[in-house]
Amino acid sequence: AQARAVLAAAEAAYEQSKRDLERTVIIASFKGRVRKKMVDLGTNLVPGARIADIYATASFEVRLPIADKDIPFLGIPLDGTMLKKNQRPRVKLFASYGTENFQAEGFLLRSESEIDLKTRMISVIATIPIEDSRIALKVGMFVNAEIEGLSYPGVTIVPRNAVKNDMIWVVQEQKLRRKSVEVLRLENDFAFISDGLTKNDRVLITRLSSYVDGMPVRVK
Template sequence: MIGKLLKWILPLVVLLAALAGGRYIISQRPEAPQFNPPVVPVAIDAIRVQPVDYRVVVRSEGTVEPRTESTLIPQVSGKIVEISPSFREGGFFAAGDLLVRLDPRDYQLAIASAEAQVAQAESALEQEIAQAKVVENDWRMLGKEAPELGLRKPQIAAARAALLSAQAQLERARVDLQRTQIRAPYEGQVLEKNVDIGQFVSPGTVLARVYATDFVEIRLPLSSRQLEFVDLPERFRDDTTGGSEGPAVRLKASLGRETWAWEGRIVRAEGAIDTRSRQLFVVAQVDNPYRRGVGDRPPLRIGQFVEAEIDGRVLPGAYVIPRGALRDGDGVLVIDAESRLQRRQVEVAWTDGENAVIVAGLAPGEVVNVTPLAVATDGTLVSATIDGVPPAPRERPGEGGPPGDRVAAQERPQ
Protein backbone atom coordinates (compact mmCIF):
# COMPACT_ATOMS: atom_id res chain seq x y z
CA MET A 1 0.00 0.00 0.00
CA ILE A 2 2.79 2.39 0.95
CA GLY A 3 4.70 1.35 -2.13
CA LYS A 4 1.76 2.31 -4.35
CA LEU A 5 1.49 5.75 -2.66
CA LEU A 6 5.18 6.40 -3.21
CA LYS A 7 4.80 5.35 -6.81
CA TRP A 8 2.29 8.20 -7.35
CA ILE A 9 3.65 10.80 -4.92
CA LEU A 10 7.29 10.82 -6.01
CA PRO A 11 6.60 11.80 -9.66
CA LEU A 12 4.27 14.53 -8.42
CA VAL A 13 6.94 15.86 -6.07
CA VAL A 14 9.50 15.84 -8.90
CA LEU A 15 7.07 17.71 -11.19
CA LEU A 16 6.34 20.35 -8.57
CA ALA A 17 10.04 20.77 -7.88
CA ALA A 18 10.71 21.21 -11.60
CA LEU A 19 7.98 23.84 -11.86
CA ALA A 20 9.29 25.68 -8.84
CA GLY A 21 12.85 25.55 -10.21
CA GLY A 22 11.74 26.81 -13.62
CA ARG A 23 9.84 29.73 -12.09
CA TYR A 24 12.85 30.60 -9.99
CA ILE A 25 15.11 30.57 -13.02
CA ILE A 26 12.69 32.77 -14.99
CA SER A 27 12.42 35.23 -12.13
CA GLN A 28 16.20 35.56 -12.00
CA ARG A 29 16.73 36.23 -15.73
CA PRO A 30 18.60 39.49 -16.62
CA GLU A 31 16.55 42.49 -17.75
CA ALA A 32 16.82 42.96 -21.56
CA PRO A 33 17.82 46.53 -22.59
CA GLN A 34 15.10 48.51 -24.35
CA PHE A 35 15.99 50.19 -27.67
CA ASN A 36 13.76 52.41 -29.78
CA PRO A 37 14.82 52.62 -33.44
CA PRO A 38 16.01 56.13 -34.34
CA VAL A 39 13.75 58.40 -36.38
CA VAL A 40 15.67 59.15 -39.58
CA PRO A 41 14.85 62.62 -40.93
CA VAL A 42 14.06 62.98 -44.61
CA ALA A 43 16.75 64.92 -46.46
CA ILE A 44 15.22 67.73 -48.56
CA ASP A 45 16.18 70.99 -50.24
CA ALA A 46 14.44 74.18 -49.15
CA ILE A 47 14.52 77.93 -49.67
CA ARG A 48 13.95 80.80 -47.30
CA VAL A 49 11.42 83.13 -48.90
CA GLN A 50 11.47 86.91 -48.82
CA PRO A 51 8.97 89.32 -50.43
CA VAL A 52 10.07 90.95 -53.68
CA ASP A 53 8.52 93.13 -56.37
CA TYR A 54 8.11 90.61 -59.18
CA ARG A 55 7.53 91.66 -62.78
CA VAL A 56 5.42 89.18 -64.67
CA VAL A 57 6.79 88.11 -68.06
CA VAL A 58 4.06 87.00 -70.47
CA ARG A 59 5.21 84.61 -73.18
CA SER A 60 3.72 84.23 -76.63
CA GLU A 61 4.83 83.52 -80.18
CA GLY A 62 4.08 84.72 -83.68
CA THR A 63 5.32 85.32 -87.21
CA VAL A 64 7.03 88.44 -88.53
CA GLU A 65 4.87 90.40 -90.96
CA PRO A 66 5.60 93.59 -92.94
CA ARG A 67 4.11 96.88 -91.82
CA THR A 68 3.14 97.73 -95.42
CA GLU A 69 3.11 95.35 -98.37
CA SER A 70 2.37 96.51 -101.91
CA THR A 71 1.98 95.07 -105.39
CA LEU A 72 3.65 97.04 -108.18
CA ILE A 73 1.39 97.25 -111.25
CA PRO A 74 2.05 99.52 -114.28
CA GLN A 75 -0.56 102.07 -115.30
CA VAL A 76 0.57 102.14 -118.93
CA SER A 77 1.67 99.57 -121.48
CA GLY A 78 5.14 99.16 -122.83
CA LYS A 79 8.27 97.11 -123.19
CA ILE A 80 10.64 96.99 -120.21
CA VAL A 81 13.89 98.61 -121.30
CA GLU A 82 15.60 99.07 -117.91
CA ILE A 83 15.45 97.60 -114.43
CA SER A 84 17.29 98.67 -111.28
CA PRO A 85 20.12 96.48 -109.92
CA SER A 86 18.17 96.31 -106.64
CA PHE A 87 15.04 95.05 -108.43
CA ARG A 88 15.44 91.42 -107.39
CA GLU A 89 14.27 89.27 -104.51
CA GLY A 90 15.83 90.61 -101.32
CA GLY A 91 17.03 93.84 -102.93
CA PHE A 92 16.76 97.03 -100.87
CA PHE A 93 15.58 100.34 -102.29
CA ALA A 94 14.89 103.86 -101.05
CA ALA A 95 11.73 105.88 -101.49
CA GLY A 96 11.60 107.30 -105.03
CA ASP A 97 14.22 104.95 -106.52
CA LEU A 98 13.64 103.98 -110.15
CA LEU A 99 12.86 100.27 -110.24
CA VAL A 100 11.53 99.66 -113.77
CA ARG A 101 11.55 101.82 -116.92
CA LEU A 102 9.23 101.18 -119.89
CA ASP A 103 9.94 102.24 -123.46
CA PRO A 104 8.96 105.94 -123.46
CA ARG A 105 8.98 106.67 -127.22
CA ASP A 106 5.27 106.18 -127.85
CA TYR A 107 4.46 108.55 -124.99
CA GLN A 108 7.02 111.11 -126.14
CA LEU A 109 5.30 111.12 -129.53
CA ALA A 110 1.95 111.49 -127.81
CA ILE A 111 3.30 114.58 -126.01
CA ALA A 112 4.48 116.09 -129.30
CA SER A 113 1.07 115.47 -130.89
CA ALA A 114 -0.70 116.98 -127.87
CA GLU A 115 1.55 120.03 -127.94
CA ALA A 116 0.64 120.55 -131.60
CA GLN A 117 -3.06 120.36 -130.79
CA VAL A 118 -2.58 122.91 -128.02
CA ALA A 119 -0.82 125.24 -130.43
CA GLN A 120 -3.66 124.88 -132.97
CA ALA A 121 -6.26 125.52 -130.30
CA GLU A 122 -4.42 128.61 -129.10
CA SER A 123 -4.19 129.90 -132.66
CA ALA A 124 -7.90 129.30 -133.27
CA LEU A 125 -8.79 131.13 -130.06
CA GLU A 126 -6.61 134.10 -131.00
CA GLN A 127 -8.27 134.28 -134.44
CA GLU A 128 -11.74 134.31 -132.96
CA ILE A 129 -10.78 137.01 -130.47
CA ALA A 130 -9.25 139.12 -133.26
CA GLN A 131 -12.35 138.81 -135.44
CA ALA A 132 -14.53 139.78 -132.50
CA LYS A 133 -12.48 142.96 -131.99
CA VAL A 134 -12.82 143.92 -135.69
CA VAL A 135 -16.59 143.51 -135.53
CA GLU A 136 -16.78 145.50 -132.30
CA ASN A 137 -14.82 148.38 -133.84
CA ASP A 138 -17.06 148.44 -136.91
CA TRP A 139 -20.23 148.67 -134.82
CA ARG A 140 -18.63 151.33 -132.64
CA MET A 141 -17.89 153.45 -135.73
CA LEU A 142 -21.56 153.20 -136.67
CA GLY A 143 -22.44 154.38 -133.18
CA LYS A 144 -24.28 151.21 -132.34
CA GLU A 145 -23.75 148.40 -129.89
CA ALA A 146 -22.60 145.15 -131.46
CA PRO A 147 -24.86 142.07 -130.96
CA GLU A 148 -23.48 139.03 -129.14
CA LEU A 149 -23.41 136.97 -132.30
CA GLY A 150 -21.53 139.75 -133.98
CA LEU A 151 -18.94 139.72 -131.24
CA ARG A 152 -18.48 135.97 -131.86
CA LYS A 153 -18.88 135.08 -128.20
CA PRO A 154 -20.10 131.52 -128.91
CA GLN A 155 -17.16 130.92 -131.24
CA ILE A 156 -14.70 132.27 -128.67
CA ALA A 157 -16.20 130.00 -125.96
CA ALA A 158 -15.91 126.99 -128.26
CA ALA A 159 -12.27 127.89 -129.04
CA ARG A 160 -11.47 128.19 -125.32
CA ALA A 161 -13.05 124.79 -124.67
CA ALA A 162 -11.02 123.26 -127.48
CA LEU A 163 -7.87 124.76 -125.98
CA LEU A 164 -8.67 123.35 -122.53
CA SER A 165 -9.26 119.91 -124.05
CA ALA A 166 -5.94 120.07 -125.92
CA GLN A 167 -4.14 121.14 -122.74
CA ALA A 168 -5.74 118.25 -120.83
CA GLN A 169 -4.60 115.82 -123.51
CA LEU A 170 -1.09 117.26 -123.24
CA GLU A 171 -1.11 116.85 -119.46
CA ARG A 172 -2.36 113.25 -119.82
CA ALA A 173 0.45 112.50 -122.26
CA ARG A 174 3.01 113.94 -119.85
CA VAL A 175 1.59 111.87 -116.97
CA ASP A 176 1.68 108.73 -119.11
CA LEU A 177 5.31 109.44 -119.89
CA GLN A 178 6.07 109.75 -116.17
CA ARG A 179 4.27 106.47 -115.59
CA THR A 180 6.77 104.67 -117.79
CA GLN A 181 9.09 105.04 -114.80
CA ILE A 182 7.96 102.79 -111.95
CA ARG A 183 9.46 104.20 -108.74
CA ALA A 184 9.55 102.85 -105.20
CA PRO A 185 6.65 104.17 -103.10
CA TYR A 186 8.68 103.93 -99.89
CA GLU A 187 11.90 102.57 -98.45
CA GLY A 188 11.69 98.80 -98.57
CA GLN A 189 12.73 95.47 -100.00
CA VAL A 190 11.63 93.32 -102.91
CA LEU A 191 9.72 90.27 -101.77
CA GLU A 192 8.84 88.78 -105.16
CA LYS A 193 9.88 89.73 -108.72
CA ASN A 194 7.72 88.66 -111.68
CA VAL A 195 9.14 90.44 -114.78
CA ASP A 196 12.47 91.17 -116.40
CA ILE A 197 13.99 93.36 -119.09
CA GLY A 198 12.58 92.96 -122.61
CA GLN A 199 9.14 91.83 -121.42
CA PHE A 200 6.01 93.66 -122.60
CA VAL A 201 3.64 94.61 -119.82
CA SER A 202 0.24 96.24 -119.70
CA PRO A 203 -1.97 97.70 -116.97
CA GLY A 204 -2.81 94.90 -114.53
CA THR A 205 0.47 93.03 -114.93
CA VAL A 206 2.02 92.32 -111.53
CA LEU A 207 5.63 93.49 -111.69
CA ALA A 208 6.66 92.68 -108.14
CA ARG A 209 5.63 92.52 -104.49
CA VAL A 210 7.48 94.85 -102.15
CA TYR A 211 7.22 95.75 -98.48
CA ALA A 212 8.37 98.56 -96.21
CA THR A 213 11.41 98.05 -94.00
CA ASP A 214 11.05 100.94 -91.55
CA PHE A 215 9.54 98.51 -89.06
CA VAL A 216 7.88 95.09 -88.92
CA GLU A 217 4.95 93.76 -86.91
CA ILE A 218 4.29 90.49 -85.08
CA ARG A 219 0.79 89.34 -84.09
CA LEU A 220 0.93 87.71 -80.66
CA PRO A 221 -2.04 85.77 -79.21
CA LEU A 222 -2.80 86.28 -75.51
CA SER A 223 -5.25 84.35 -73.36
CA SER A 224 -7.59 86.02 -70.90
CA ARG A 225 -5.29 84.91 -68.07
CA GLN A 226 -2.30 86.58 -69.73
CA LEU A 227 -4.26 89.74 -70.53
CA GLU A 228 -4.81 90.21 -66.78
CA PHE A 229 -1.12 91.04 -66.37
CA VAL A 230 -0.47 93.12 -69.52
CA ASP A 231 -1.14 96.87 -69.72
CA LEU A 232 -2.35 97.17 -73.28
CA PRO A 233 -2.26 100.50 -75.16
CA GLU A 234 -6.06 100.64 -75.32
CA ARG A 235 -7.69 103.24 -77.54
CA PHE A 236 -11.26 104.47 -77.35
CA ARG A 237 -13.42 106.36 -79.79
CA ASP A 238 -13.48 109.52 -77.67
CA ASP A 239 -9.79 109.32 -76.75
CA THR A 240 -7.94 112.44 -77.91
CA THR A 241 -4.61 111.67 -76.26
CA GLY A 242 -3.62 108.91 -78.70
CA GLY A 243 -3.51 106.16 -76.07
CA SER A 244 -0.76 105.08 -73.71
CA GLU A 245 2.56 103.54 -74.67
CA GLY A 246 2.56 99.77 -74.74
CA PRO A 247 4.88 97.48 -72.77
CA ALA A 248 8.29 96.42 -74.01
CA VAL A 249 8.67 93.04 -75.70
CA ARG A 250 11.73 90.90 -76.41
CA LEU A 251 11.70 88.68 -79.46
CA LYS A 252 13.88 85.59 -79.81
CA ALA A 253 14.54 83.36 -82.79
CA SER A 254 16.84 80.40 -83.30
CA LEU A 255 18.96 80.16 -86.42
CA GLY A 256 20.87 76.93 -86.37
CA ARG A 257 22.62 76.66 -83.02
CA GLU A 258 22.41 80.39 -82.32
CA THR A 259 19.59 82.29 -80.63
CA TRP A 260 19.18 85.98 -81.44
CA ALA A 261 17.11 88.67 -79.75
CA TRP A 262 15.41 91.92 -80.82
CA GLU A 263 13.74 94.65 -78.80
CA GLY A 264 10.27 95.91 -79.62
CA ARG A 265 7.09 97.29 -78.11
CA ILE A 266 3.38 96.46 -78.09
CA VAL A 267 1.72 99.18 -80.16
CA ARG A 268 -1.91 98.10 -80.34
CA ALA A 269 -4.46 95.40 -79.73
CA GLU A 270 -6.75 94.13 -82.46
CA GLY A 271 -10.40 95.04 -82.30
CA ALA A 272 -11.92 91.58 -81.84
CA ILE A 273 -11.22 88.37 -79.95
CA ASP A 274 -10.60 85.32 -82.12
CA THR A 275 -13.77 83.22 -81.93
CA ARG A 276 -11.94 79.92 -82.42
CA SER A 277 -9.17 80.25 -79.85
CA ARG A 278 -10.87 82.84 -77.59
CA GLN A 279 -7.63 84.79 -77.60
CA LEU A 280 -6.89 88.43 -78.33
CA PHE A 281 -4.09 89.28 -80.75
CA VAL A 282 -1.79 92.14 -79.80
CA VAL A 283 0.68 93.64 -82.27
CA ALA A 284 4.36 94.11 -81.45
CA GLN A 285 6.47 96.50 -83.50
CA VAL A 286 10.22 96.36 -84.10
CA ASP A 287 11.82 99.48 -85.60
CA ASN A 288 14.57 99.22 -88.20
CA PRO A 289 14.66 95.42 -88.26
CA TYR A 290 17.28 95.41 -91.03
CA ARG A 291 19.86 97.59 -89.35
CA ARG A 292 23.10 95.97 -88.30
CA GLY A 293 22.78 94.69 -84.75
CA VAL A 294 25.22 93.59 -82.09
CA GLY A 295 27.84 91.20 -83.42
CA ASP A 296 26.69 89.16 -86.38
CA ARG A 297 22.98 89.31 -85.57
CA PRO A 298 20.96 88.69 -88.75
CA PRO A 299 18.03 90.90 -89.77
CA LEU A 300 14.51 90.09 -88.64
CA ARG A 301 13.06 88.60 -91.81
CA ILE A 302 9.49 88.47 -93.02
CA GLY A 303 7.83 85.14 -92.25
CA GLN A 304 10.27 84.30 -89.46
CA PHE A 305 8.84 82.54 -86.40
CA VAL A 306 9.74 84.24 -83.11
CA GLU A 307 9.09 83.75 -79.41
CA ALA A 308 8.02 86.82 -77.46
CA GLU A 309 8.49 87.88 -73.84
CA ILE A 310 6.20 90.77 -72.90
CA ASP A 311 6.87 92.85 -69.80
CA GLY A 312 3.77 92.48 -67.63
CA ARG A 313 2.64 94.15 -64.43
CA VAL A 314 4.66 94.24 -61.22
CA LEU A 315 3.32 92.22 -58.26
CA PRO A 316 4.54 93.99 -55.10
CA GLY A 317 5.54 91.97 -52.05
CA ALA A 318 5.28 88.60 -53.79
CA TYR A 319 7.07 85.36 -52.92
CA VAL A 320 8.74 83.55 -55.81
CA ILE A 321 9.28 79.80 -55.49
CA PRO A 322 10.07 77.07 -58.03
CA ARG A 323 6.93 75.83 -59.71
CA GLY A 324 7.75 72.26 -58.66
CA ALA A 325 7.38 73.29 -55.01
CA LEU A 326 3.61 73.64 -55.43
CA ARG A 327 1.43 70.74 -54.30
CA ASP A 328 -2.03 70.30 -55.81
CA GLY A 329 -1.76 73.71 -57.44
CA ASP A 330 -2.30 75.86 -54.35
CA GLY A 331 -0.29 74.34 -51.49
CA VAL A 332 3.28 74.31 -50.22
CA LEU A 333 5.19 72.43 -47.50
CA VAL A 334 6.56 74.80 -44.87
CA ILE A 335 9.28 73.66 -42.44
CA ASP A 336 8.56 74.79 -38.88
CA ALA A 337 11.00 75.55 -36.06
CA GLU A 338 11.12 71.84 -35.09
CA SER A 339 12.22 70.77 -38.58
CA ARG A 340 8.84 69.26 -39.40
CA LEU A 341 6.73 69.68 -42.53
CA GLN A 342 3.48 71.60 -42.35
CA ARG A 343 1.16 71.88 -45.34
CA ARG A 344 0.09 75.45 -46.09
CA GLN A 345 -2.53 76.68 -48.56
CA VAL A 346 -1.41 79.76 -50.49
CA GLU A 347 -2.74 82.14 -53.14
CA VAL A 348 -0.88 81.74 -56.43
CA ALA A 349 -1.13 84.80 -58.67
CA TRP A 350 1.07 83.67 -61.56
CA THR A 351 2.94 80.63 -62.79
CA ASP A 352 5.20 80.04 -65.76
CA GLY A 353 7.50 77.27 -66.84
CA GLU A 354 9.90 77.85 -63.94
CA ASN A 355 8.39 79.93 -61.15
CA ALA A 356 5.24 80.27 -59.09
CA VAL A 357 4.43 83.69 -57.65
CA ILE A 358 2.56 83.67 -54.33
CA VAL A 359 0.81 86.79 -53.04
CA ALA A 360 -0.79 85.42 -49.85
CA GLY A 361 -0.21 82.57 -47.42
CA LEU A 362 3.50 82.99 -46.63
CA ALA A 363 5.46 85.21 -44.26
CA PRO A 364 8.96 86.69 -44.65
CA GLY A 365 11.72 84.29 -43.63
CA GLU A 366 9.67 81.10 -43.76
CA VAL A 367 11.35 77.98 -45.16
CA VAL A 368 9.59 76.19 -48.01
CA ASN A 369 10.38 72.71 -49.26
CA VAL A 370 11.32 72.50 -52.94
CA THR A 371 12.05 68.75 -53.16
CA PRO A 372 9.30 66.65 -54.80
CA LEU A 373 8.03 64.15 -52.24
CA ALA A 374 5.77 61.27 -53.21
CA VAL A 375 4.30 61.10 -49.69
CA ALA A 376 4.49 63.99 -47.27
CA THR A 377 2.32 64.22 -44.17
CA ASP A 378 2.12 66.98 -41.61
CA GLY A 379 4.77 66.48 -38.93
CA THR A 380 7.27 64.58 -41.08
CA LEU A 381 10.76 65.12 -39.66
CA VAL A 382 13.19 66.54 -42.22
CA SER A 383 16.79 67.55 -42.56
CA ALA A 384 16.72 70.59 -44.81
CA THR A 385 19.46 72.07 -46.96
CA ILE A 386 18.35 75.72 -47.04
CA ASP A 387 19.45 77.83 -49.99
CA GLY A 388 22.23 75.34 -50.70
CA VAL A 389 23.61 75.38 -47.14
CA PRO A 390 23.44 71.94 -45.44
CA PRO A 391 22.27 71.79 -41.81
CA ALA A 392 24.92 71.91 -39.10
CA PRO A 393 25.40 68.61 -37.16
CA ARG A 394 24.00 70.15 -33.98
CA GLU A 395 20.85 71.10 -35.80
CA ARG A 396 20.12 67.59 -37.06
CA PRO A 397 17.47 65.91 -34.92
CA GLY A 398 18.82 62.89 -32.99
CA GLU A 399 22.43 64.16 -33.06
CA GLY A 400 24.43 66.23 -30.60
CA GLY A 401 23.65 66.89 -26.92
CA PRO A 402 23.36 64.32 -24.09
CA PRO A 403 22.01 60.83 -24.80
CA GLY A 404 18.76 61.64 -23.11
CA ASP A 405 18.15 64.39 -25.62
CA ARG A 406 18.83 62.02 -28.54
CA VAL A 407 16.33 59.51 -27.21
CA ALA A 408 13.76 62.20 -26.69
CA ALA A 409 14.23 63.33 -30.27
CA GLN A 410 14.08 59.79 -31.57
CA GLU A 411 10.97 58.88 -29.59
CA ARG A 412 9.12 61.98 -30.71
CA PRO A 413 6.09 60.81 -32.66
CA GLN A 414 5.80 61.69 -36.31
Protein backbone atom coordinates in the same frame (compact mmCIF):
# COMPACT_ATOMS: atom_id res chain seq x y z
CA ALA B 1 -2.21 125.31 -143.91
CA GLN B 2 -2.98 121.64 -143.82
CA ALA B 3 0.66 120.82 -143.07
CA ARG B 4 0.69 123.32 -140.20
CA ALA B 5 -2.47 121.75 -138.78
CA VAL B 6 -0.94 118.28 -138.97
CA LEU B 7 2.22 119.56 -137.26
CA ALA B 8 0.22 121.23 -134.50
CA ALA B 9 -1.78 118.05 -133.93
CA ALA B 10 1.43 116.01 -133.77
CA GLU B 11 2.99 118.42 -131.28
CA ALA B 12 -0.15 118.32 -129.13
CA ALA B 13 -0.12 114.52 -129.20
CA TYR B 14 3.56 114.57 -128.26
CA GLU B 15 2.94 116.86 -125.29
CA GLN B 16 0.02 114.70 -124.21
CA SER B 17 2.21 111.60 -124.42
CA LYS B 18 4.84 113.30 -122.26
CA ARG B 19 2.23 114.15 -119.63
CA ASP B 20 0.87 110.61 -119.74
CA LEU B 21 4.38 109.24 -119.26
CA GLU B 22 4.98 111.50 -116.27
CA ARG B 23 1.76 110.26 -114.70
CA THR B 24 2.86 106.63 -114.97
CA VAL B 25 5.57 107.17 -112.36
CA ILE B 26 4.17 106.20 -108.96
CA ILE B 27 6.20 107.00 -105.86
CA ALA B 28 5.35 105.50 -102.47
CA SER B 29 5.07 107.87 -99.53
CA PHE B 30 7.53 105.80 -97.48
CA LYS B 31 10.73 103.83 -97.91
CA GLY B 32 9.91 100.20 -98.56
CA ARG B 33 9.96 97.18 -100.83
CA VAL B 34 7.55 95.86 -103.42
CA ARG B 35 6.24 92.52 -102.26
CA LYS B 36 3.96 91.81 -105.21
CA LYS B 37 3.01 93.62 -108.42
CA MET B 38 -0.33 93.22 -110.18
CA VAL B 39 0.35 95.06 -113.46
CA ASP B 40 2.68 94.75 -116.45
CA LEU B 41 4.11 97.21 -118.94
CA GLY B 42 1.32 98.61 -121.10
CA THR B 43 -1.51 97.69 -118.73
CA ASN B 44 -4.46 100.09 -118.84
CA LEU B 45 -5.47 101.19 -115.35
CA VAL B 46 -8.67 102.60 -113.96
CA PRO B 47 -9.01 104.76 -110.84
CA GLY B 48 -8.79 102.65 -107.69
CA ALA B 49 -7.03 99.74 -109.38
CA ARG B 50 -4.64 97.78 -107.15
CA ILE B 51 -1.20 97.76 -108.71
CA ALA B 52 1.18 96.45 -106.01
CA ASP B 53 1.71 95.38 -102.41
CA ILE B 54 4.42 97.41 -100.67
CA TYR B 55 5.71 97.16 -97.10
CA ALA B 56 7.76 99.70 -95.19
CA THR B 57 11.33 98.87 -94.22
CA ALA B 58 11.78 101.52 -91.52
CA SER B 59 10.16 99.12 -89.04
CA PHE B 60 8.54 95.70 -88.92
CA GLU B 61 5.27 94.75 -87.28
CA VAL B 62 5.03 91.30 -85.73
CA ARG B 63 1.84 89.53 -84.70
CA LEU B 64 2.36 87.62 -81.44
CA PRO B 65 -0.36 85.21 -80.22
CA ILE B 66 -0.76 85.24 -76.42
CA ALA B 67 -2.40 82.49 -74.37
CA ASP B 68 -5.40 83.64 -72.34
CA LYS B 69 -3.67 82.74 -69.05
CA ASP B 70 -0.85 85.19 -69.87
CA ILE B 71 -3.03 88.14 -70.86
CA PRO B 72 -3.55 89.53 -67.30
CA PHE B 73 0.22 89.85 -66.84
CA LEU B 74 0.62 92.26 -69.77
CA GLY B 75 -1.50 95.00 -68.24
CA ILE B 76 -2.71 96.41 -71.56
CA PRO B 77 -6.24 97.05 -72.88
CA LEU B 78 -7.61 94.41 -75.25
CA ASP B 79 -9.83 96.66 -77.34
CA GLY B 80 -7.37 97.22 -80.18
CA THR B 81 -6.58 100.84 -79.28
CA MET B 82 -3.06 102.18 -79.78
CA LEU B 83 -0.99 102.21 -76.60
CA LYS B 84 0.48 105.46 -75.36
CA LYS B 85 4.25 105.72 -75.68
CA ASN B 86 4.83 105.46 -71.93
CA GLN B 87 2.60 102.37 -71.70
CA ARG B 88 4.23 100.21 -74.36
CA PRO B 89 5.91 97.06 -72.94
CA ARG B 90 9.33 96.23 -74.35
CA VAL B 91 9.68 93.20 -76.61
CA LYS B 92 12.69 91.09 -77.55
CA LEU B 93 12.53 88.86 -80.62
CA PHE B 94 14.73 85.85 -81.26
CA ALA B 95 15.01 84.04 -84.58
CA SER B 96 17.31 81.59 -86.28
CA TYR B 97 17.95 80.86 -89.92
CA GLY B 98 20.34 78.11 -90.87
CA THR B 99 23.26 78.36 -88.47
CA GLU B 100 22.73 82.03 -87.65
CA ASN B 101 20.82 83.48 -84.71
CA PHE B 102 19.21 86.91 -84.75
CA GLN B 103 17.86 89.22 -82.08
CA ALA B 104 15.92 92.48 -82.23
CA GLU B 105 14.15 94.75 -79.77
CA GLY B 106 10.98 96.79 -80.01
CA PHE B 107 7.73 97.39 -78.13
CA LEU B 108 4.04 96.56 -78.21
CA LEU B 109 1.76 98.88 -80.16
CA ARG B 110 -1.69 97.42 -79.55
CA SER B 111 -3.69 94.24 -79.20
CA GLU B 112 -6.20 92.77 -81.56
CA SER B 113 -9.76 93.07 -80.31
CA GLU B 114 -10.89 89.50 -80.99
CA ILE B 115 -9.96 86.09 -79.60
CA ASP B 116 -9.12 83.42 -82.15
CA LEU B 117 -11.97 80.91 -82.08
CA LYS B 118 -9.68 77.96 -82.81
CA THR B 119 -6.65 78.65 -80.62
CA ARG B 120 -8.43 80.72 -77.92
CA MET B 121 -5.53 83.14 -78.10
CA ILE B 122 -5.47 86.88 -78.61
CA SER B 123 -2.68 88.50 -80.59
CA VAL B 124 -0.68 91.60 -79.76
CA ILE B 125 1.15 93.66 -82.36
CA ALA B 126 4.79 94.57 -81.77
CA THR B 127 6.82 97.01 -83.82
CA ILE B 128 10.55 96.57 -84.39
CA PRO B 129 12.39 99.69 -85.59
CA ILE B 130 15.03 98.83 -88.18
CA GLU B 131 17.68 101.38 -87.23
CA ASP B 132 20.58 98.94 -87.28
CA SER B 133 21.57 97.45 -90.64
CA ARG B 134 22.88 94.39 -88.79
CA ILE B 135 19.33 93.35 -87.88
CA ALA B 136 18.67 90.54 -90.32
CA LEU B 137 15.04 89.74 -89.56
CA LYS B 138 13.12 89.01 -92.73
CA VAL B 139 9.44 89.15 -93.57
CA GLY B 140 7.95 85.69 -93.08
CA MET B 141 10.40 84.53 -90.40
CA PHE B 142 9.17 82.65 -87.34
CA VAL B 143 10.29 84.27 -84.09
CA ASN B 144 10.21 83.68 -80.35
CA ALA B 145 9.38 86.67 -78.18
CA GLU B 146 9.97 87.89 -74.65
CA ILE B 147 7.46 90.54 -73.57
CA GLU B 148 7.89 92.77 -70.55
CA GLY B 149 5.02 92.15 -68.14
CA LEU B 150 3.67 93.72 -64.98
CA SER B 151 5.84 93.91 -61.87
CA TYR B 152 4.64 92.12 -58.73
CA PRO B 153 6.61 92.96 -55.57
CA GLY B 154 6.88 90.43 -52.76
CA VAL B 155 6.35 87.32 -54.90
CA THR B 156 7.80 84.05 -53.59
CA ILE B 157 8.79 81.32 -56.05
CA VAL B 158 8.49 77.74 -54.79
CA PRO B 159 8.56 74.31 -56.45
CA ARG B 160 5.24 73.62 -58.11
CA ASN B 161 4.77 70.27 -56.37
CA ALA B 162 4.90 72.05 -52.99
CA VAL B 163 1.49 73.62 -53.68
CA LYS B 164 -1.77 71.68 -53.77
CA ASN B 165 -5.25 73.18 -53.89
CA ASP B 166 -3.84 76.59 -52.94
CA MET B 167 -2.35 75.09 -49.77
CA ILE B 168 1.28 74.76 -48.80
CA TRP B 169 3.11 73.10 -45.90
CA VAL B 170 5.72 75.09 -44.01
CA VAL B 171 7.97 74.36 -41.05
CA GLN B 172 7.58 76.64 -38.05
CA GLU B 173 9.43 75.90 -34.80
CA GLN B 174 10.19 72.35 -35.97
CA LYS B 175 6.52 71.62 -36.64
CA LEU B 176 4.48 71.27 -39.82
CA ARG B 177 1.94 74.00 -40.45
CA ARG B 178 -0.53 74.18 -43.30
CA LYS B 179 -1.04 77.59 -44.85
CA SER B 180 -3.44 78.92 -47.43
CA VAL B 181 -1.69 80.84 -50.19
CA GLU B 182 -2.62 82.86 -53.23
CA VAL B 183 -1.05 81.43 -56.36
CA LEU B 184 -0.36 84.20 -58.84
CA ARG B 185 0.94 81.97 -61.60
CA LEU B 186 2.12 78.46 -62.40
CA GLU B 187 4.95 78.18 -64.88
CA ASN B 188 6.96 75.07 -65.73
CA ASP B 189 8.12 73.53 -62.42
CA PHE B 190 7.48 76.61 -60.29
CA ALA B 191 4.60 78.32 -58.51
CA PHE B 192 4.57 82.07 -57.95
CA ILE B 193 3.01 82.89 -54.56
CA SER B 194 1.74 86.45 -54.11
CA ASP B 195 0.22 86.14 -50.63
CA GLY B 196 0.15 83.75 -47.68
CA LEU B 197 3.87 83.26 -46.99
CA THR B 198 6.01 85.30 -44.64
CA LYS B 199 9.71 86.05 -44.77
CA ASN B 200 10.74 83.37 -42.25
CA ASP B 201 8.53 80.54 -43.55
CA ARG B 202 10.42 77.40 -44.55
CA VAL B 203 8.53 75.59 -47.29
CA LEU B 204 8.38 71.81 -47.12
CA ILE B 205 9.58 70.29 -50.39
CA THR B 206 10.27 66.74 -49.14
CA ARG B 207 7.56 64.18 -49.81
CA LEU B 208 6.20 62.58 -46.64
CA SER B 209 3.99 59.53 -46.22
CA SER B 210 1.49 61.64 -44.27
CA TYR B 211 0.95 65.29 -43.41
CA VAL B 212 -0.56 66.39 -40.10
CA ASP B 213 -0.80 69.98 -38.95
CA GLY B 214 1.45 70.36 -35.90
CA MET B 215 3.45 67.20 -36.60
CA PRO B 216 7.07 67.47 -35.35
CA VAL B 217 9.71 67.38 -38.08
CA ARG B 218 13.46 67.53 -38.22
CA VAL B 219 15.06 70.01 -40.59
CA LYS B 220 18.33 69.08 -42.24
